Amino acid sequence: MKATAKAHTNIALIKYWGKRNEEIILPTNNSLSLTLDGFYTETTVALHEDYTEDHFILDGQPVVGEQYKRVTTFLDLIRKLAGKNIYADVRSINNVPTAAGFASSASGFAALAAAGTKAMGIHLSEQELSRLTRQGSGSACRSIYGGFAEWRMGKENDGSDSYAVPIAPVEHWDLRVAAVILSSTMKKVSSREGMKRTVESSPFFDGWVNSIPKDLEEIKEGIKARNMEKVGSIAEANCLRMHATTLGANPPFTYWHDTTLTVMQTVKQLREQGVPAYFTIDAGPNVKVLYLPENEKTVEKVLREIPGVTDVRLSKSGQGVTYI
Ligand code: 2P0
Known part of the structure; x- marks a missing residue:
């Protein structure tokens, strides 16, 4: 009961x-x-x-x-x-x-x-x-x-x-995720509404759907091999393609804020400096950054220094549903 x-x-x-x-x-x-x-x-x-x-x-x-x-x-x-x-x-x-x-x-x-x-x-x-x-x-x-x-x-x-x-x-792989929080305000377009509008009106939607099978096959190989570059770059490209569909919708919309772009650029700079880090973004302005445990301190420090970032929360991979 x-x-x-x-x-x-x-x-x-x-x-x-x-x-x-x-x-x-x-x-x-x-x-x-x-x-x-x-x-x-x-x-x-x-x-x-x-x-x-x-x-x-x-x-x-x-x-x-x-x-x-x-x-x-x-x-x-x-x-x-x-x-x-x-x-x-x-x-x-x-x-x-x-x-x-x-x-x-x-x-x-x-x-x-x-x-x-x-x-x-x-x-x-x-x-x-x-x-x-x-x-x-x-x-x-x-x-x-x-x-x-x-x-x-x-x-x-x-x-x-x-x-x-x-x-x-x-236990398979200690891949970490930093949640970069820019704004805790409610978003204007819910994911439910955003998805619906995209399906109904974005000419980019078919391109998005057609791109999935290859991404999936490759990312699963990457996960199996614990290949950070492969997993990270596919996740990043897949996220960009999803967000591109919203710009093609009618009326068009985006979940990104100006600081969202700054975080994306910072992640790219981290990579140029030899730190494997990749971003992904859901239906909101916040960015999630994929990184490996040995780079945790560097990644957190760099992300916290970005103007407009209000918090950075670090997470490991989590367990499935449990009963208490
Ligand atoms: C996801 N999102 O795969 C994608 C990426 C947002 C962007 O699933 O309508 O809350 O309840 O099925 O699951 C958010 O949508 O939508 C979402 P409903 P949901 O995580």
């Missing part, structure tokens, strides 16, 4: 950017990510026989509106699976800067799916849990696993073959 789960967010190295089905969240391409131990959500789901609706408290504050609706709609899926018509008290602690380009929805829905199914007495395999989680938020299906995970888009229209699979566990 009550369960608590913890899930980490993930950073996509091959991005998910486009849906072929918005209702059950089916993507237009496979994506691949690294789960991060620095950013997580812890969620407790407690079922109450006497409730007539769900309650959702995030960081101590009751949540209403669209965010609340996404949670209750997701709990409806779990209720249907369990065959139980019982409402829940959901309490989440988010250790992720919300809606600033960090996928808090990834750790959020992964933790909710795990705690929710356990509280309802349903036992799912990781694959089944990933498939369910996908319907809360696409990128969340990758957070079920630690280390590197790939979300396979699947071919079916019912979503039965669309879920993430593990690619390499945490």
Whole structure:
């Protein structure tokens, strides 16, 4: 009747950017990510026989509106699976800067799916849990696993073959990520809206989708060989191609701020000085920098010195979903 789960967010190295089905969240391409131990959500789901609706408290504050609706709609899926018509008290602690380009929805829905199914007495395999989680938020299906995970888009229209699979566990490679925080303000175009606009109107969208299979194949070889240059350069190019699609949309938009560009240039300069560092950017202005443990001090110092950078948070590769 009550369960608590913890899930980490993930950073996509091959991005998910486009849906072929918005209702059950089916993507237009496979994506691949690294789960991060620095950013997580812890969620407790407690079922109450006497409730007539769900309650959702995030960081101590009751949540209403669209965010609340996404949670209750997701709990409806779990209720249907369990065959139980019982409402829940959901309490989440988010250790992720919300809606600033960090996928808090990834750790959020992964933790909710795990705690929710356990509280309802349903036992799912990781694959089944990933498939369910996908319907809360696409990128969340990758957070079920630690280390590197790939979300396979699947071919079916019912979503039965669309879920993430593990690619390499945490122990495989100590690849680090520095989250460079420029602004913690809410972004103007949500990733959901941005993706939709891109699919519907950007003439660059087909080019983006067609570029994925080669990137995926090569980055998986790079991960296997722990080849920083290969993994980093593919991730960087894939990120730039994703962001290029937004400039072609109608109306056009970008998630980048001026400081975003400065961070990108600084990362390139680090490389010119012999420090292997590569950037990737999600649907927000913040930049994530991939680096190796031996370069941690240099990378952190250089990033912190950039005017307009408000914080730098370092993260290792993180574990998959756990029950507490
Ligand atoms: C990703 N992003 O692969 C990409 C890269 C943002 C840029 O997944 O609509 O919150 O809930 O499925 O997963 C952010 O989108 O979108 C995202 P929904 P989600 O991480």
